[in-house]
Amino acid sequence: MASFIFLNNAKEQKSIIQIVAIKEQMVYPASNILEMHCDCLATIKPVRDTLDVINGKWKLPIIISIGVGYDRFTDIQESIPGITPKVLAKELKDLEQHKLILRTVIDEYPVKVSYQLEPYADTLTPIIYALKDWGVNHRKVVTAK
Numbered sequence: 001m002a003s004f005i006f007l008n009n010a011k012e013q014k015s016i017i018q019i020v021a022i023k024e025q026m027v028y029p030a031s032n033i034l035e036m037h038c039d040c041l042a043t044i045k046p047v048r049d050t051l052d053v054i055n056g057k058w059k060l061p062i063i064i065s066i067g068v069g070y071d072r073f074t075d076i077q078e079s080i081p082g083i084t085p086k087v088l089a090k091e092l093k094d095l096e097q098h099k100l101i102l103r104t105v106i107d108e109y110p111v112k113v114s115y116q117l118e119p120y121a122d123t124l125t126p127i128i129y130a131l132k133d134w135g136v137n138h139r140k141v142v143t144a145k
Contacts (some may be wrong), residue, residue: 050127053098058083058091060074061072066101071114100124 054060058080065079078090087126092115094103104110 053100054124054127056091058133061122062088062091062095063100064118064128066115066117067121071138073113073115076115085143111114 013112054063061080061083062076065076067077070076070079073085073088073092076092077083077085080088092101092103096103099118102116102118104114104116106114
C-alpha cells in the first residue's frame with residue numbers, strides 16, 4: 001500500500017497541494033485529487049447501496065433457497081440451518097420491499113403463503129456466483145499451508 005505525503009509547492013508561486021505516492025514515486029497535482037476522490041465515491045456509493053440490500057447473514061441464503069424452489073415459509077426455514085422464524089419473517093419483508101421476492105397469499109383453507117423471486121432478483125445471479133467462486137478460492141488461500 002502506498003504512503004502519502006501532503007505538501008505545498010511554493011516554487012510555482014501558487015498554493016498547489018500535491019500528493020506524493022512514495023511507493024510508486026508518482027506526483028499527483030491537486031486538480032487530480034478531486035477527480036480521484038469522485039472516482040472513489042462513484043464506486044463506493046453503489047457498492048454501499050448494494051450491501052445495504054443484500055448484506056447480512058440471511059438475505060442471500062434466503063434468495064438462494066427461494067431460487068432453488070423452496071416457496072413456503074417452513075420449507076425456506078428448514079433449508080437454512082439456524083434461521084429463526086422471527087428473523088426469516090423480517091428478512092422476507094425486507095426482500096419484498098426491495099422488490100427481490102414476491103409474496104403471494106393463496107386464499108383457501110388453510111390460507112397458504114408462497115414466495116418466489118421477482119425477475120429483478122435475476123440480476124443478483126452473477127453476483128452470487130462471483131461471491132461463491134471468491135469464497136471457494138478464499139477458503140483455499142486461507143487453509144493452504
